[in-house]
Amino acid sequence: MYLNLTDALKNxxxxxxxxDIIKDCVHCGMCLGTCPTYGVLGDEQDSPRGRIYQIKNxxxxxxxxxxxxxxxxxxxxCRSCETTCPSGVQYGHLLEWGRDHLSQxxxxxxxxxxxxxxxxxxxxxxALFGVLWRAASVVKKALPATYAAKLKxxxxxxxTVSAPLALEPIDLTVVVHQGCVQNTxxxxxxxxxxxxxTAWGVTVxxxxxxxxxAIAAHTDDAAGARAxxxxxxxxxxxxxxxxxxxxxxxxxxxxxVQLKEYGHLFKHDEAQAASAxxxxxxxxxxxxxxxxxxxxxxxxxxxLQIKIEALPDAAKYVAYHEPCTLQHGQKxxxxxxxxxxxxxxxxxxxxxxxxxxxxxxxxxxxxxxxSKQLLNxxxxxxxxxxxxxxxxxxxxxxxxxxxxxxxxxxxxxEWLDAVWSEDARVKSQQ
Ligand code: SF4
Ligand code: SF4
Numbered sequence: 001m002y003l004n005l006t007d008a009l010k011n012x013x014x015x016x017x018x019x020d021i022i023k024d025c026v027h028c029g030m031c032l033g034t035c036p037t038y039g040v041l042g043d044e045q046d047s048p049r050g051r052i053y054q055i056k057n058x059x060x061x062x063x064x065x066x067x068x069x070x071x072x073x074x075x076x077x078c079r080s081c082e083t084t085c086p087s088g089v090q091y092g093h094l095l096e097w098g099r100d101h102l103s104q105x106x107x108x109x110x111x112x113x114x115x116x117x118x119x120x121x122x123x124x125x126x127a128l129f130g131v132l133w134r135a136a137s138v139v140k141k142a143l144p145a146t147y148a149a150k151l152k153x154x155x156x157x158x159x160t161v162s163a164p165l166a167l168e169p170i171d172l173t174v175v176v177h178q179g180c181v182q183n184t185x186x187x188x189x190x191x192x193x194x195x196x197x198t199a200w201g202v203t204v205x206x207x208x209x210x211x212x213x214a215i216a217a218h219t220d221d222a223a224g225a226r227a228x229x230x231x232x233x234x235x236x237x238x239x240x241x242x243x244x245x246x247x248x249x250x251x252x253x254x255x256x257v258q259l260k261e262y263g264h265l266f267k268h269d270e271a272q273a274a275s276a277x278x279x280x281x282x283x284x285x286x287x288x289x290x291x292x293x294x295x296x297x298x299x300x301x302x303x304l305q306i307k308i309e310a311l312p313d314a315a316k317y318v319a320y321h322e323p324c325t326l327q328h329g330q331k332x333x334x335x336x337x338x339x340x341x342x343x344x345x346x347x348x349x350x351x352x353x354x355x356x357x358x359x360x361x362x363x364x365x366x367x368x369x370x371s372k373q374l375l376n377x378x379x380x381x382x383x384x385x386x387x388x389x390x391x392x393x394x395x396x397x398x399x400x401x402x403x404x405x406x407x408x409x410x411x412x413x414e415w416l417d418a419v420w421s422e423d424a425r426v427k428s429q430q
Contacts, residue, residue, distance in 0.1 A: 001025060006061035013268045015059060018097040022056050024089045025049070031081035031091075036356045037074050040373055045071045048081035048091055055098040065106035072098055074367060076360040076374075077218070078324035083333070083354065092329070093264065096217070103220040113220075119362050120219040123181055124211045124228070130184045150364070150399060154186035155408035159195065161421035170201040170297055173246040174289060175239055177259065180211040182252050182395040189395065192417035193251045193286055199420060200293055200300050205246075207235045212255040218361040229262050230272065237275045240282055248279065251286040251413055253394040254361060257329035259283040285326060286413055287335040287393065294339060301343065307419050308344040315427050319348040319387045320412065321378070321401060323394040324356045336393055336412055351381040359400035371400075379404050388429045391415055 001022055009015035031048040032038050038047035045054065051071055057063035072095065079092045108116075122129050133151075136143060140151045176194055183190060194204045209232050213225035236248055250256035263277035294301040308316055320337050327333040337347055358364055358374030378401065382390065390405055391412035392398050402409040408429060418426045 001056065003056060004060050009059060014097055018055065018094055019059060021090050021094045022052060024087050025052050026087050028086065030086060031084045034080045034084045034354055036076060036078060036080065036374055037370065040370060046074050051075060052094065055094055058098060058101055065102060069102050069106055069108065072102065074370060076324070076356045076363055078356040078360060079328035080324060080354055080356070083328045100222045103222065115366070116219040119365065120216055120221055120224065123215045126180050126183060129181055133184050149403040152402050154188060155402065155410050156188050156414060156425070158188055159192065159417065159421055159423060160425065161423050165420065166199050167201045167299060173203040173205065173243050174249045175205045175207055175236065175246060177209055177248060177250045177255060178206055179252055179255050185395055185399060188414055189251055189411045192414040193249070196413060196417040196420055207239050209235050212258040214254055214258040214361060226265060229265055233262060233272065233276050233279050236279045240278060246282065247289060248283045249286050249289055250283060251411065253285060253323045253326035253330060254396055256283060256285045257325040260330060285330055285332055285335065287332060287339060291335065291339050294342065304343050304420065307422065311427060313346065315388050315429060316344065317346045317348060317387055318389045318391050319350060319382045319384055321357060321382060321390060321392040321397055322353055323392060323397045326393050327354065340412065348383050348387050350383055357397050357400050359396035361396060364400055375400055375404055389415060
């Protein structure tokens, strides 16, 4: 695709990257069939190809910025189009440039700016978010339905078993990302991750990390996202310099995809590029770590299989929702369903597993109607009739699906920790 950059962008490294991405697009339209927003709205401008054209127009200085803003806002950043694209178009990076360009050259209406500002300010400050979350839970009935639905308490707030069976130490050290909103919405997820890995003999540590930066990036604050990333890079960089073989484990796939992109985020920053890439290289989704342990330490896999075999059939019949950030963002399609099946879990079949549940970071608040429609589709597609639990890999998806599902919705690591601990709630939920 021929592209004539504006004079102002001709020497801009990020704009040149965006131009190169667009050149890969051959306009075949295959991505339209797997784009959730095109599926719902049926408008080319709300499809990946349409959005690529609109970003091209911005690079050439010929775009109606208000219109482009509307169509890029409706994009879920699910990157389903990347998985489908036969030409390898890196749509996610292109979208990032498009949104950053808009934030610098287009002024949103005051109400929109305020909403995004409040979301960013509250969600990235765990202490403030915790206070507001608890207060909002008390007055839930008085809140608009969009917000009230988000306030469903986590299915499990803690384990009921204090000391799970512990195995011999294994040669693996990890630092578990603590993140921001997850620790308020569902504190058991981090605890279960650390308990389970510790029980399997992994050396588990934490550092004073913080928000990965995804929320700032989704709310027009690229500079804020970089500042949060820089802080994490410093904290984990220090840790990795002392423990060079250690891994940084993420149990929220929405954060994990952001952490794995730190190298990309700082690639034009000479001072930070190497340390950012070093951190990104050490990041693993928790499913990658569990798979590594199951493969290299048969004692863990065998013990786990025995515990799952002992469960009643109905208790181990579960649905799994694979977040877009895991399957399309981190390119780990099948990682969790594969390992759950390997250890004997029975997974309910689902329709359209590639489609987003409508959570998508702050999307369920900024685009409530579209989000609701996608959620309804997802609940129908998951086939929840006989399942004991719905499992997933990202706090946003867990909260979104829990707002409409009639069975407990958990992180799959919480469920596995409960199986390992022989927590009675696993057996009783059937
Ligand atoms: S599938 Fe890829 S090459 Fe085809 S239109 Fe979509 S982005 Fe372009
Ligand atoms: S990221 Fe998702 S919503 Fe956005 S264009 Fe691609 S498939 Fe469509």
